[in-house]
Amino acid sequence: MTLPIITADQRLAEARGVKGVLVGRWGLGKTYQLWTLDPATTLFVDIEAGDLAVKNWPGDSLRPRTWDDCRDLAVFLGGPNPALRDGQYFSQWHYDQACLKYGDPKVLDRYRTLFIDSITVAGRLCLQWCKGQPQAFSERTNKPDMRGAYGLLGQEMVAWLTHIQHARGRHVWFVGILDERTDDFNRRYYELQIDGSKTGLELPGIVDEVITLAEIPAAEGKPYRAFVCQTANPWGFPAKDRSGRLDVVEPPNLGLLMTKLGAPEAAAPSPSSTH
Template sequence: MALRIITADERLSASENKTSLAVFGPPGVGKTTLIRTLPADKAVCLDLEAGMKSVQDWRGPSIPIRSFSDFRDLVVLIGGADPSQPADGFYSAGHFAHVQKAFAESGIEEFLKKRTIIFVDSITDLTRQAMAWAKQQPEAFSDRTGKPDIRGAYGLLGREVIQALKHLQHARGKTVIFVGVLEKVTDEFGASAWVPQMEGSKAGRELPGIVDQVISMQLFGRDAEGGWVLDEQSAERRLVCTSGNPWGLPAKDRSGRLDMTEPPDLSALLARIDGRGAPAAALTTHSTSV
């Protein structure tokens, strides 16, 4: 593929201006319901966990995915062929042509061309499906004994998931939102940290470097001075958007346009990231123990 120059005007156009986000939150906080804040005529949910019950009234479409192979086929259909891949490799021109032929009668390719927001629910279940696939591959068995090699399976899992996420993240004109479970982990010394829940460690380590924005969704209350405090008994949800936040939650704002916390509205959030939304009023935030 020939190299091309993208001008500033092109970069700001709808065909080039896109954002990739990873949104993590504990089970039950309402991550999937964030899709209600996205336009039903522009978004599609790639449903890996059969979890649409909580948003069954959302008017947008979803595509149920039961295997990592199906996810990989959808990714190449969305992102097109990667010219750097070998002819017989995944995401290659050959793979793209094969998937186009397989889905020719379904109309999925034309449908996906019209969708500019890809909501992946969830990346946690994606890694589980990928692990089930990886355990069946030759790399997951010892060359010497023929017995299962769990290290080989985890290595393959990490490589394949990261390749899939990068390919989807590079899709032209597509804003991609990865949703995942956030869990609190305590080590043997009693120190606690919030980390994304995924199979293997490679995907969890590398995902923050792939996406533009990392956001944590949590329940918050107010302290006596009006600052936000984590409160699992509260009903108010907030999106934590910047690193160095006092709660130690995973977050990264590459745009530099977000406040430390934002309302749970993805359309408004994307508008602010793109510079189209009005800055929110400054909020006082106080440090607190989790």
């Protein structure tokens, strides 16, 4: 057996995907960004059931309604993790079970981009499931123990997000709601709206890109919508760009952003190219 070295040429030739999270306040048009992606190769994972803004979008969608659905779809979309044992979620055993449930995984070959809306609602489904698990009850009194439930929530959500992130040949965008808060000194800060703190703290380390869709104050005139893409931004929005290709502010168009990130195939075709 030889040392399994991956050469630079092999690494560069590998199919890679952009992994990112798009956050923003209610009503700014996060779900509407689906219109900027190629409907022929994009799969809309509609956990939020809030697809009114994209009702006429011509692409395909899935609608998981339970945490079990979310986990089964994650392993079906991302494949098995060979490091896990039979009986564990995201293992080969779990993948085989998902294939029995959903059919031949080759049906997914056409999808290059996953648009998952939203991790906020996925967290709620996960917490609901966690509340019914043994860890959510005190061993001594058998009464509900929310500390145990939230501890399990963090483990489950991070494992789910990490597994989908490892779908190496696909682009993945998680959508989340951003909350504006103030601390004890009346200073404003922002955080992801999701149950428990572990997921929000660890998510930026899981993905390559953290993009905030925000309303930016203009020097003159009305505020304008834009993507905030770099950590060092004057408004304190959560943002991160591992590619080094994005400016602090980019136009609010996910397809154009993907083109700048080196994935032009993810963008919706321009009207001129469809004729």
